[in-house]
Amino acid sequence: MSEQIALSRRGFLKVLAGAAGALVVGVPFAAMADAPIPPGFLGDTLYGMGTYVRIDTDGNVVIGARDPDTGTGVATSLPRIIADELDADWSRVSVVSLGLGVTNNNGAPSWTYGHQLGGTGSSIPAAWNDLRQAGALARWLLLQAGAQTLGVSADRLRCEKGMVIAPDGRRVGYGALATAAAQISPPKNPPAPKTPDRYTLIGQPAGDVDARRIVAGQTPYTLDHHFGDAVVAVLAHCPWRDGQLKSIDTTATLAVKGVQKVVQLKPDPKRPPGQTPIAPAVAVVADSTWAALQGRRQLKIEWQPGPSGSESSAALEQQAAALLDSKASADKTPPTTRVRDDGDVDKAGKHAARRLEATYHQPWLAHATAETMCCMARIDKDHAHLIVPTQAPQRAWAVVQSLTGLTPDQIEINVPRVGGGYGRRLDHDYVAEAVIVAKSVNKPVRLLWTRDEDMSHDWYRPASTHRISAVIDHHRHVIAWDQKLASASALVGRGVPDDRLWTSELEAGQIPAGLVPNYRSDWYNLASALPRGPHRGMPQLTNAFAVESFIDELAHLLRENPLDTKLRLLGEARQVPLQGGGTLDIGRLRNVLSLVADRIDWKQNWLRSVNGLGIACWHIGGAYVAHAVEVSLKGNTLGIERAVCAVDVGRVINPKGLEGQIAGATLDALGTALNLAITFKNGQPQQHDWKDYPLASMAQLPDDVEVITVPGDNRPPTGASFLAMPSAAPALANAVFRVSAVRVRRLPLMKELLRLL
Amino acid sequence: MLQAHVPPHADPGNVTPEPARAGIDVQINGEHFHHTGDPDMPLLWYLRDVLKLDGTRYGGEHGEGGADLVLVNGKARSAITLPMHKLTGHPITTVEGLAQADGSLHPLQQAFVDEDAIGCGYCTSGWLIASMDLLHRHRDPSDSDIDTLPNLCRCGCQTRVRRAIKRAAAAMKGAKA
Ligand code: FES
Numbered sequence: 001m002s003e004q005i006a007l008s009r010r011g012f013l014k015v016l017a018g019a020a021g022a023l024v025v026g027v028p029f030a031a032m033a034d035a036p037i038p039p040g041f042l043g044d045t046l047y048g049m050g051t052y053v054r055i056d057t058d059g060n061v062v063i064g065a066r067d068p069d070t071g072t073g074v075a076t077s078l079p080r081i082i083a084d085e086l087d088a089d090w091s092r093v094s095v096v097s098l099g100l101g102v103t104n105n106n107g108a109p110s111w112t113y114g115h116q117l118g119g120t121g122s123s124i125p126a127a128w129n130d131l132r133q134a135g136a137l138a139r140w141l142l143l144q145a146g147a148q149t150l151g152v153s154a155d156r157l158r159c160e161k162g163m164v165i166a167p168d169g170r171r172v173g174y175g176a177l178a179t180a181a182a183q184i185s186p187p188k189n190p191p192a193p194k195t196p197d198r199y200t201l202i203g204q205p206a207g208d209v210d211a212r213r214i215v216a217g218q219t220p221y222t223l224d225h226h227f228g229d230a231v232v233a234v235l236a237h238c239p240w241r242d243g244q245l246k247s248i249d250t251t252a253t254l255a256v257k258g259v260q261k262v263v264q265l266k267p268d269p270k271r272p273p274g275q276t277p278i279a280p281a282v283a284v285v286a287d288s289t290w291a292a293l294q295g296r297r298q299l300k301i302e303w304q305p306g307p308s309g310s311e312s313s314a315a316l317e318q319q320a321a322a323l324l325d326s327k328a329s330a331d332k333t334p335p336t337t338r339v340r341d342d343g344d345v346d347k348a349g350k351h352a353a354r355r356l357e358a359t360y361h362q363p364w365l366a367h368a369t370a371e372t373m374c375c376m377a378r379i380d381k382d383h384a385h386l387i388v389p390t391q392a393p394q395r396a397w398a399v400v401q402s403l404t405g406l407t408p409d410q411i412e413i414n415v416p417r418v419g420g421g422y423g424r425r426l427d428h429d430y431v432a433e434a435v436i437v438a439k440s441v442n443k444p445v446r447l448l449w450t451r452d453e454d455m456s457h458d459w460y461r462p463a464s465t466h467r468i469s470a471v472i473d474h475h476r477h478v479i480a481w482d483q484k485l486a487s488a489s490a491l492v493g494r495g496v497p498d499d500r501l502w503t504s505e506l507e508a509g510q511i512p513a514g515l516v517p518n519y520r521s522d523w524y525n526l527a528s529a530l531p532r533g534p535h536r537g538m539p540q541l542t543n544a545f546a547v548e549s550f551i552d553e554l555a556h557l558l559r560e561n562p563l564d565t566k567l568r569l570l571g572e573a574r575q576v577p578l579q580g581g582g583t584l585d586i587g588r589l590r591n592v593l594s595l596v597a598d599r600i601d602w603k604q605n606w607l608r609s610v611n612g613l614g615i616a617c618w619h620i621g622g623a624y625v626a627h628a629v630e631v632s633l634k635g636n637t638l639g640i641e642r643a644v645c646a647v648d649v650g651r652v653i654n655p656k657g658l659e660g661q662i663a664g665a666t667l668d669a670l671g672t673a674l675n676l677a678i679t680f681k682n683g684q685p686q687q688h689d690w691k692d693y694p695l696a697s698m699a700q701l702p703d704d705v706e707v708i709t710v711p712g713d714n715r716p717p718t719g720a721s722f723l724a725m726p727s728a729a730p731a732l733a734n735a736v737f738r739v740s741a742v743r744v745r746r747l748p749l750m751k752e753l754l755r756l757l
Numbered sequence: 758m759l760q761a762h763v764p765p766h767a768d769p770g771n772v773t774p775e776p777a778r779a780g781i782d783v784q785i786n787g788e789h790f791h792h793t794g795d796p797d798m799p800l801l802w803y804l805r806d807v808l809k810l811d812g813t814r815y816g817g818e819h820g821e822g823g824a825d826l827v828l829v830n831g832k833a834r835s836a837i838t839l840p841m842h843k844l845t846g847h848p849i850t851t852v853e854g855l856a857q858a859d860g861s862l863h864p865l866q867q868a869f870v871d872e873d874a875i876g877c878g879y880c881t882s883g884w885l886i887a888s889m890d891l892l893h894r895h896r897d898p899s900d901s902d903i904d905t906l907p908n909l910c911r912c913g914c915q916t917r918v919r920r921a922i923k924r925a926a927a928a929m930k931g932a933k934a
Contacts, residue, residue: 071877071912207873214878215866217812217852221879224811232806257795290795290802370816370824370879370911419814419879420911451817656873660917664876667913690821690909699904704916 023055023138023178052082052098052113052134055142059162059175061088064098067127068118068391069210070421071664072721073657076209078127080654084201085135085193086142088174089162095209100393100413109401109408111394118391119421119536121621121719124653128717132193138181140191142174145181161200196651196713203713205656210417219417222389223374227444230376231260231285233437234292234448236299237457238280239684241267241531242306245280252298253284258291262299263440265433272494273533274427275399278457283437289448308529308683313364313463316528316680320465320486323524324359334498335489335525340508340579343518348480349471356557357469360546361746363677365461365535366685366693371419372454375434378444379404384411386434389418391425399428403435422536427459452688459533460678460685462488462526464505466546471518476558478569480518483547488528490538501525505539509578511547511618512569515586530680537725540620541669544726545733545747548616552734553743561606562734563597563615588624588648588710593617595646595708596628605630611641612739616730623718624648624710627666627731633739636754640670640701640732645724646708650715658720663705665724671696673729674750783844785810786854796842801825803841804851812852812882816909823883823908827851833890833907852882855889864932865889868925869918876912884908888922897926 054062063082069075079095082088101112115126139159146164147154149172158165165171196202213219238245250262263283268276282301286292332338349355376387384404390396393413400411418425434447449457464487471480489501496503502523513519535541555565573587597603597615606613609630617626630642645666652658675694679686687693733744736753746752780793785808792803804810804827813836816824820835827836828850855863862870865888875881887906895902903919910918 069877071875207870208875208878210878211870211873211875212862214875214881215852215862215869215885216856217810217882219878220811221814223805223815226809288802288806290798290806368911370822370877370909372815417878420877422911448815451821660873660876660914663916664913667915668911671913689817689819691819695822695909695911697904698906698908698915698919699901701915703900703919 023053023141023182052131053086053138055138055174055178055181057175057178059092059173061086061093061162061174063093063095065095066098066101066113066116067123068116068393068415068418068421068425069097070119070391070418070425072119072123073208073654073661074118074123075417076206077124077653077657078131079209080201080206081127081131082135084199085132086139087159087161087200090201090206092162097415097417099415100397102394102397102408102411104407104409107407109394109397116393118418119423119425119721120391121721121723124717124719133190136191136193137186140187141181141184142177144184145177146172148180149177202651202653203655206654207656214417221371221417221419222376222387223446223448225376225387225416227376227378227446230378230444230446231287231441232289232292232446232448233263233283233285233434234289234296234450235265235433235453236282236284236296236301237278237453238303239456240303240305240309241279242308242529243280244304244306245282246302246304248282248302249300252300253295256286256291256295256298258288259284259286259295261285261441262295263437265436271402273459273531274395274429274494275402275432276429277433277436278429278459278531281433283433283447285437285441285445293450305683306529311528311530311680311683313678313680316488316526317361317463317465320463320524320526321359323486323526324465324467324484335501337499337502337523339502339506339521339523340513341520342513342516343480345480345482345518345520348518351473351479352471353474354472354557355469356472356550356554357467358550358553358745360466360468360549362464362542362545363747364463364679365672365676366455366458366678366687367420367422367424367535368455368690368693368695369420369422369424372451373424373430373449375431375447376445377431377434377438377447379435379438382406382410384435385414386412386431387414387416388428388431389425390415390428390431391418391421391423395426396428396431399431400435403432404439423534423538424459426534451690455688455693456685457531458685459490459531461535461538462490462528462532464542466542468546468550470550470554472554472558478512478516478554481512481516481520483521484524485522485543486524486526488526488530488532490532490534492532504534506543507539508580509584510540510543514576514578514584515569515571530683537669537722540618540722540726541729544616544618545673545729548618548727548730549733549743549745552614552730552737556737563593563602563606566593566615566617582622584619585624589617589619589626591710592624592626592646592648595710596626596644599644599646599706599708600628600630600642602628606738612735612737614731614734614736614738616727616734618726620723620726621718623650623720623723625723625727627724627727629728629731629735631732631735631739633736636757638736638750638753642706643670643702643704643728644706644708645728646710647720647723648710648712649718649720649723650712651717652709652712653717655709658709659707661720662707662724665722666705666728667696667701669725669728670732671701673732673747674700675748677748677751781841781845783841784848786850792841794841797840799837800827800839800841800844800849801836804836810851810853814879814882816880816883821909822880823887824880826883826886826908828886828889831890831893833887852885855885864928865892865921865925868921868928872917872921872924874914874917874921876910876914880908880910880912880914884910884914884918888918888925891922892926892929896930898922
């Protein structure tokens with residue numbers, strides 16, 4: 001039904017004749033450039049599409065979205081990058097989520113679509129490099145076909161909104177050209193992508209491609225799929241990851257109508273976290289969710305704690321403080337690491353006119369995704385089919401492969417729309433559970449974590465204790481900055497060498513490294529067996545809060561306007577080299593700061609307003625962000641009156657999507673700073689649902705987030721999914737200080753503010 | 758778990774009256790259903806597992822977050838807290854029932870699309886249901902009225918939802934005028 005008709009030996013793109021004469025363009029990656037086309041590559045089902053672009057003979061265009069969309073908008077922005085290169089008519093484009101693209105390369109996986117990773121800020125930069133080519137090639141082929149049909153040479157034709165147009169105005173639609181275009185050999189060299197002046201979709205606002213279906217309740221998330229006869233599994237996990245089952249009585253559970261089986265699960269100690277069940281667990285398998293939940297309620301289980309059972313967040317915080325207090329300068333034995341040491345911090349202290357030291361504590365956090373962990377799994381002898389809410393389908397594949405022993409192409413993974421990721425879905429313990437249960441009951445399984453399981457069994461963002469001290473000379477210049485951080489690295493047990501464990505906690509190039517002549521940062525390892533893992537905005541969130549709060553404290557000490565202190569510290573516009581590559585563009589950072597300051601009328605209002613104004617900035621991976629926040633305080637009620645955020649992400653693909661990301665991340669960061677903390681007692685999280693881990697209510701949050709976007713058209717685009725998080729909380733705390741004279745050095749903010757007021 | 762689906766337009770003249778059956782009659786999105794399973798089963802699982810009306814979503818055991826809101830007699834209620842046996846005689850509308858009969862979106866749904874009031878979208882059904890209830894009570898809701906919405910959103914779509922509600926209120930006023 002389909003045939004590979006032309007393949008560039010250079011193998012940068014594949015052109016294929018699809019079913020019914022459609023033109024199909026896909027990108028094979030290095031390993032499979034010369035591999036045979038796998039069966040089903042051009043399947044007619046949407047999930048099986050296997051390509052990036054399909055132009056049907058009726059002129060409709062289907063574009064595949066390869067990266068999971070966890071709410072980051074990549075299902076919209078990535079296809080628009082392709083569609084723009086293609087000069088497609090966006091109203092005739094439909095987007096489908098590509099499942100995992102994997103083929104069998106002598107038993108090893110070969111990734112058909114290259115980059116498949118969501119929510120880490122890498123989707124847009126990766127797409128900018130390769131996906132544009134898919135659109136450019138399809139357009140080139142259509143132009144050649146148009147030349148044949150219209151009898152005009154291709155270089156005199158132009159494309160517009162799904163049409164090839166001749167100089168005399170004659171035009172022919174892509175649909176009519178698709179079959180002929182599929183017969184044309186691709187050029188030896190990739191056709192050049194468009195010049196920016198010819199972009200029609202890039203830079204123009206577009207709503208979420210799934211919006212219409214989402215508001216109608218029609219977009220399926222993982223458990224909105226139904227594998228015919230699938231059973232439902234709900235879990236009861238051991239409160240301790242390193243604990244074990246002491247006793248279990250399943251009599252009452254098995255007596256519940258509809259309950260079929262109780263399955264015991266154990267983490268495999270040889271496997272890294274995220275690839276095996278998160279803790280020992282018992283799965284109740286039933287023919288309906290309701291029966292499974294009732295069965296779970298009837299379980300009589302006793303769990304026995306492991307070593308983590310003696311830990312508490314309060315004790316860990318005391319240990320952190322003790323580490324920072326100990327006079328011994330950072331013992332350089334990894335994992336404790338001296339991350340950076342510029343100049344001579346100790347010697348600079350001799351020229352001190354003034355000194356400032358402050359300690360900041362930030363709590364453990366849960367991911368608290370709206371959609372709890374879940375997975376659908378059908379495991380047959382020679383085939384596995386999974387529907388997985390994941391940010392990293394290739395990693396999910398590895399988990400399934402290791403548990404089933406199937407070959408790469410026998411594993412099919414679909415990624416539907418995902419109800420939030422924030423780093424939680426880079427781990428796949430819940431996928432391992434679904435596979436184990438499905439194998440055990442020999443039936444397809446819909447696995448659901450209840451909210452309490454989800455909240456109390458997470459790979460948490462570890463708490464952090466920062467201590468910063470600065471030396472100021474007689475000219476009010478900061479001449480030395482000593483930054484210490486004690487935390488339990490999120491990377492422990494994840495295959496990262498000891499001397500790199502600091503990388504999830506601290507950045508070598510974070511403000512004000514490179515801006516102060518004598519700068520030192522030390523990371524102190526806090527040993528803990530509590531579960532930890534990747535989290536959105538890690539490590540920027542905690543560091544930005546400490547550093548940007550501290551700069552505000554410096555301003556207060558120097559009796560300066562905090563914006564002036566900040567700008568003075570940043571210095572003139574220039575490029576500052578970052579350790580590990582890239583540069584920090586001070587001009588762009590200053591610019592986003594000025595933009596928020598102007599918008600909130602900082603000069604007038606900082607001094608005069610009865611409300612409090614706060615400001616902060618940060619940079620992530622070549623993108624720049626600043627927040628200005630205005631708060632009121634009436635009695636014990638804190639109101640966020642205004643929140644302004646300016647970002648510079650380079651070229652903007654979809655301004656509407658970007659605004660949503662920036663506003664959303666700002667609200668998430670503000671709400672988290674206001675309310676949220678996970679605490680451990682006896683190794684167990686004390687929070688179990690949204691009553692004790694209260695995401696911010698509508699009333700707590702600002703009515704609007706004013707987003708300002710710097711036009712960055714001559715720069716490549718960068719990812720933005722968590723860019724707006726780091727500077728929001730310090731801007732808030734700085735505003736709170738201004739209105740209340742209370743310096744909040746400990747989050748969550750509301751609890752601390754009420755304690756100190 | 759069985760259910761009988763009574764076509765809404767059955768001609769009563771041609772139907773022989775059936776003997777009284779055990780079970781629960783419920784009306785969802787204008788259609789009639791007969792539930793013969795556990796009367797204590799929460800509506801959420803009836804919608805999702807039995808009817809496969811999946812737009813109403815699980816958020817937590819007590820309905821926190823509001824992803825599982827439905828309209829019962831026009832009021833927003835958490836579907837996981839409503840046992841089936843309490844629902845006879847109380848018409849229910851889920852997110853799938855908000856659109857007009859011809860499939861065109863309700864002005865509120867359209868406003869969510871226009872304002873792009875969607876992050877991951879998992880919580881969106883719940884916001885729509887709660888906002889619908891709000892607009893029933895307040896034709897022109899103030900910011901403090903909107904502040905009373907019980908929903909939670911980890912993606913931070915609240916400011917866009919606020920705009921969407923105001924846009925919908927304006928559109929609905931225009932339509933009625
Ligand atoms: S849109 Fe993701 S939780 Fe609301």
